[in-house]
Amino acid sequence: MKTYNNPKREEWNQLALRPSINQQELDELVSSIIKNVKLNGDQALIDYALQFDRVALNELYVSEKEIEDAKNEVSNELKSAIQLAYANISTFHQSQQIDEPIIETVKGVNCWRKPVGIEKVGLYIPGGSAPLFSTILMLGIPAQIAGCKELVLCTPPGKNGKINPAILYAADLVGVTKIYKTGGAQAIAAMAVGTDTIPQVYKIFGPGNQYVTKAKELVQQMGVAIDMPAGPSEVLVVADQTCNPEFVAADLLSQAEHGPDSQVVLLSDNESTIKACQLAVERQVALLPRKDTALKALTNSTAITFQNIKECIAFSNQYAPEHLIIASENASQYVNDITNAGSVFLGNYSCESAGDYASGTNHTLPTNGFAKNYSGVSLDSFVKKITFQELSAEGIEKIGEAIEIMAEAEGLDAHKNAVTLRLNKIRNGRN
């Protein structure tokens, strides 16, 4: 970890920078994958599975039987844990389902919004070493609550041609309607354009490597919505003397183990806390199975001492971290100072792992500084809010003249005329 002491404000911008990723060179490759999937559909997906995943597939679709078999392979212990997480995530996301009232802005003018689930959504779950069934819960549960009708899941199979049973168990639990064995940029392409087997969807969610990220960016330009732009995962911890350095170290490392490009930032109002946390990191990292990954991530990471905690929060707002942990017994007093963050963990017992798995909050969050302009995934991400209005004769009489004046001033006479005709009708009806 690079360590800084009371950097000047002018240096903050530099310290808050993320490593830049050259995505331009990806453009061509990923564009060609999308084009191929558009042209050759399922066959392109089967070819890519052989080329990239080293697996010969006869069938992309995961059958009922495979799902039933998988359910039997998941231990009861893991099932119970997933069910507890399911319950908490459901409770929190259900609380986001708020019926908005009908607002009578003027007598006879009623306006309201109605949330309607996006009809067809696609979830992407990467393969690789970690079977991210927790992400299925985070995306599938709000989709289920939103009432999305078609919930498509794409995930690459292992070398044995199978999907991890915990993934299938979680997918079944959240009511995924169709599961396909396909991964990478080609899976995103398939959900964006549709193939004979895989339905086209209106919005695509889920994490992935740089190819997946680029594919999501490109299909967005084709009219498919995506959850949010992506970047490497990150945590910023603000710790004071009331923190527990072992806990802080464990939280920093649970971010660092994600990948060598993970970002870890530690801020404090005193050097001794920084040192204590760094020592604890050194002790703990040595014992981790993913030690090499975590050590690499730590080399990009920074520890900074500021004058006081308010300054730490000010820097954090400029950095706009995906995860922000306030490791202090007085954490709650800083809540109103926080303006840019994806998800905030208050106090010594609120570890990031809690939000990653089971407290109820969503773990799909804006990284890479996007917490300045994007929210994390929530129920809102799976609905459109349609506005409605109903005007009575009295309503249009009350606001009609103002509309006529404004439409005329904007040079839009037909807009004005639509009101004038109605006002005339009402007035004539009265004579």
Next chain:
Amino acid sequence: MKTYNNPKREEWNQLALRPSINQQELDELVSSIIKNVKLNGDQALIDYALQFDRVALNELYVSEKEIEDAKNEVSNELKSAIQLAYANISTFHQSQQIDEPIIETVKGVNCWRKPVGIEKVGLYIPGGSAPLFSTILMLGIPAQIAGCKELVLCTPPGKNGKINPAILYAADLVGVTKIYKTGGAQAIAAMAVGTDTIPQVYKIFGPGNQYVTKAKELVQQMGVAIDMPAGPSEVLVVADQTCNPEFVAADLLSQAEHGPDSQVVLLSDNESTIKACQLAVERQVALLPRKDTALKALTNSTAITFQNIKECIAFSNQYAPEHLIIASENASQYVNDITNAGSVFLGNYSCESAGDYASGTNHTLPTNGFAKNYSGVSLDSFVKKITFQELSAEGIEKIGEAIEIMAEAEGLDAHKNAVTLRLNKIRNGRN
């Protein structure tokens, strides 16, 4: 208007298509504008003003004095109309400010969301024949309610180097903090990258021509959020025998006058209603100042008779119109069948103009079929919702084991360890 009678389901897809726009050729031009603004800042903007707007500017910034002068130039009649619209739009958007409760998902595990205004937002208002001050209300009012700190407005000056007074009056009313005389793709670029004069913003809102639209698309890939993808404006009217054909015609024309690429669709359950509306269109269009524009738009437009109103709504859901008018005395009975639409106008007195100007709903809406996956602009568009969580010792004890099991199953041992350390501390504290 092209007229169809009971088209088969297989034909719906074709009928719901929008004319495709070739945006690829724009890419190069708009990219070069963005690059130039990044490199040459204010000077590039001044050069483009001369080149595109034929105006020599000394200053991009609109002074206090120009704003004060403008206020005196707006008629009291127009001021009152704008104030009425301001009040209604404020009322409706304030109703979207809902305090979400703290949810205790499990004893000792508290989760909540807090909306925080996006700190810096940019509004773009096009120039041209119509001074769209109404759009300033639609974007500025929710920004004001959201508590956005910096509210930047860019709009091109007229040939006299000035901005339309109604635009400056509306901008002042909604609390725009800085106004600049610059338009087109270069204005979007300036707000995305920042110049010596114009601050960089985190999210850009507002309508524009194909260059503006392309610039918004390109800066989005640079990390700036945008309100939504754009396309030509459109209305779909579902009319039955209880409609007033003159009103329907006026509503169709108030869409058609926007531009030659505007989309107008009329659906009914009977041919005589379609014919009556078409005759009224012919009569009314002849009297419009923007007749030529409206006539061009009508040539792209369609009128379709279906078996019944439910079928009309089903087609509308597939079309996903920006504006949907149900021109019927029984409009409200169809509300629950509507799944894809930007804004819906129920009954014979709810004309689109009402929502465009003064009823209270927002007029910045998803076009081009994007109502399938995007909402219109609302208060939500100007905030990020940050999630918070606070776990007590009891809380982490209750969910800790489930987290340990799930983290282990995902192969993320440091995630597990962050919980184990805390559980050990609690248990040891008890001994």
